[in-house]
Amino acid sequence: DAKTTQPPSMDCAEGRAANLPCNHSTISGNEYVYWYRQIHSQGPQYIIHGLKNNETNEMASLIITEDRKSSTLILPHATLRDTAVYYCIVRVTGNTPLVFGKGTRLSVIA
Amino acid sequence: GAGVSQTPSNKVTEKGKYVELRCDPISGHTALYWYRQSLGQGPEFLIYFQGTGAADDSGLPNDRFFAVRPEGSVSTLKIQRTERGDSAVYLCASSLTSRLVDEQFFGPGTRLTVL
Numbered sequence: 001d002a003k004t005t006q007p008p009s010m011d012c013a014e015g016r017a018a019n020l021p022c023n024h025s026t027i028s029g030n031e032y033v034y035w036y037r038q039i040h041s042q043g044p045q046y047i048i049h050g051l052k053n054n055e056t057n058e059m060a061s062l063i064i065t066e067d068r069k070s071s072t073l074i075l076p077h078a079t080l081r082d083t084a085v086y087y088c089i090v091r092v093t094g095n096t097p098l099v100f101g102k103g104t105r106l107s108v109i110a
Numbered sequence: 111g112a113g114v115s116q117t118p119s120n121k122v123t124e125k126g127k128y129v130e131l132r133c134d135p136i137s138g139h140t141a142l143y144w145y146r147q148s149l150g151q152g153p154e155f156l157i158y159f160q161g162t163g164a165a166d167d168s169g170l171p172n173d174r175f176f177a178v179r180p181e182g183s184v185s186t187l188k189i190q191r192t193e194r195g196d197s198a199v200y201l202c203a204s205s206l207t208s209r210l211v212d213e214q215f216f217g218p219g220t221r222l223t224v225l
Contacts, residue, residue, distance in 0.1 A: 044214075
């Protein structure tokens, strides 16, 4: 079973920041927080991951609380192409399977 | 470069038939995963290969499901005596063998419909 809890859906206006929350209160010390997204009719796509420090790449930023029990994925300027289901996953690094929950369906609205 | 490819993109079969689904991973990726995604759900892990061997097949639902990767590259997922409940999108992903670089790259999936 997935070890994360996410809201089922969110809306965001185009050009605004999209903040997607994730709860992972049972995360272990060696587990990382990963985010993937799945655009309609495509396979999931990796976005970002982190252990305890905040992370940023060209796609998004990841903010992890100090107690590591929750995190927020931030898309700084959402576009219509960011409409997708976003999955928050906790796992150890290395070649282990991804355990997906139901994710958050983000709708970016013009 | 080329990403993960899966064939066929769509497969319609009748209950009781045998089907094979193919995955071509990214060149050089030694890890290969199969997932299954039902409508409205997140992908569900089936089996993981490291090279030619199945490192973890704990997600295979029953013995009707089998997967091979004989040369450590292309993989085939085989389903015997298909049932209507096997209808789903079957996703394949590949990654490098590394603890630090473990991003999984997914293919577009094969949509299987069992009538």
